[in-house]
Amino acid sequence: MQAWAGVPLIVREPPKACAVCDGGMNVQKTIRRTVRTLTHGSFQAQVTIFVCASHCQKQNHLVTARSSSLAQLLVPHCTVGYDVLVYVGCQRFLHYRQREEIRTDLGKRYGIVLSTGEISALGRRFLVYLQALHKKRAPALRAALEADGGWPLHIDATGEDGRGTMVTAWAGWRNWVLSAWKAPTERAEFILPGIERVAAEFGAPCAIVRDLGRAMTEAAAQYVQSRKKPIPVLACHQHFLADIGEDLLQEEHHQLRDGFRQIRLLPRLRAFVRQQGRHLGESIGLGREALDRWLEETGRTHGLPKGVGGIVAVRSMAQWVLDYHDEGSGLGFPFDLPWLDLFCRGLQLLAAVRTFRRTVPADTPIRKALETLERMLRPLEGNQPPLLLIQDALSKRADLFHRLRVVLRLEEKNPTAKKLDQIQAALQHLEASLRSKRPERGPAKDTRGAIDLILAHLDRHGPHLWGHAIRIPRRAGGGIGLVARTNNGLESLFHTIKHGERRRSGRKILTQDFEVLPPAAALATNLHHGDYVTLVCGSLDRLPEAFAQLDATHRSRSIAVGAEQKGTTAETASLSTIDKRFVRREIFEDYILAAAKSAA
Known part of the structure; x- marks a missing residue:
């Protein structure tokens, strides 16, 4: 080379x-x-x-x-080949590698030297070509979707801190991104045209799965109303549960959090653990071994081991409370209630410490450590703040939410049509049970309010919770196709993109990154799907050739040039990055100040 x-x-x-x-x-x-x-x-x-x-x-x-x-090898008006363009684009948008990583790899493996600016430009150009190829191959993609008997549209939006909102239309049975576009804000007027474009290009969907937001709800309803043949509009069950959980549990959960901040239990426990660790010094290893041996003994009483093993035991008890996040499932609030888990572990440890103190340890350090730990945990039973009362109310509401989760059985990823009917019947039974057990009067005001909240959600969203069994046309083989009950596949795609962007940029907050990220970046994820790649270019090795064919009819001008000259979309965000740069120009500020002086 x-x-x-x-x-x-x-x-x-x-x-x-x-x-x-x-x-x-x-x-x-x-x-x-x-x-x-x-x-x-x-x-x-x-x-x-x-x-x-x-x-x-x-x-x-x-x-x-x-x-x-x-x-046929080179991008028009550029000194790099289509294969370099594809390599840079795939590394950037499929593997989320940084510019310096791509630059170094090109130099070492291929002897090609590019600047980081060239790599950024090639990445943007790659998305332009990919979007053009996606549009050109739309008839073949549409034929594949029709051969499946149709396609369910999963639609959702993502962004960062309310900015850089990207709406994505996803074909559920194929897991393809059919379209993605930027919306200044998440409003129906910016979502409906996108749904109409996707339907015109790939055929009308057989169902729409959306979240519970007002914008998505209105856009989906308006699209269905414009059609002669109705299609089911389904509410995402995950969003449905999350919406109920937040309304049901958020207030008490925040009260519990504020109570813990008031008694400062977590920082005190951390300081206690660090102090015990300093006192143990190098003997902490021996203490862990002694504690292990003591725990494995049979016939031991509710006491503590002697010596350094007892100190390690007290220290480990405090750490057990600090590890309260282990009680959760990793799904986050409202499916996990970390502050309630912390309270329960703290209360359990308080009872255990009192048991240990009944048999007073002979070792003074162990006795003092237990006394200190009990003193830290005692505010959990106090009235200022009334954590026990808050915990009781939160637990009752959490039990109602748990019953709803059990009925909906979201952990079943691919339920059959028969199981869906069973889940629907179970939800109807739960609704009837809640209506019959709702206290009309008396002191159970909080329980009455919690039940009313769940019933209100069921009344509002109930008509859109069912209808996932879609009849497949005879020309496509007949039978029944089941639409996914959630938008979890699309949410997983958003998570992958954000995780990759954080890996690439090194930033946790992606506000700026999402404002400049082209929506076609979502299309790049289709290259992970072999059936999609086969239809658009045959194989990834032939993607450079497919890009070259896009320019074959007009070599004097790259398709990327026309894309860069397109107009911008309507801007309704209060202060986007582009607007911020404009209003911070010195000449603009001078213009305002000059007008202000003339008024004086």
């Missing part, structure tokens, strides 16, 4: 006839270009350009011709 470096490669194909007059062609000039491809590395190409002998013009330019073989 390096053998080509510095050696000019002469590219001079016999000229074809003029495309206008069919006459001969003469040599216009010979140019030398530095060309970079993965196959050949970096080399000098000496290219001969021919011009019409009769000086014919096309669009006010002389008719010229050059090497078609080299043109």
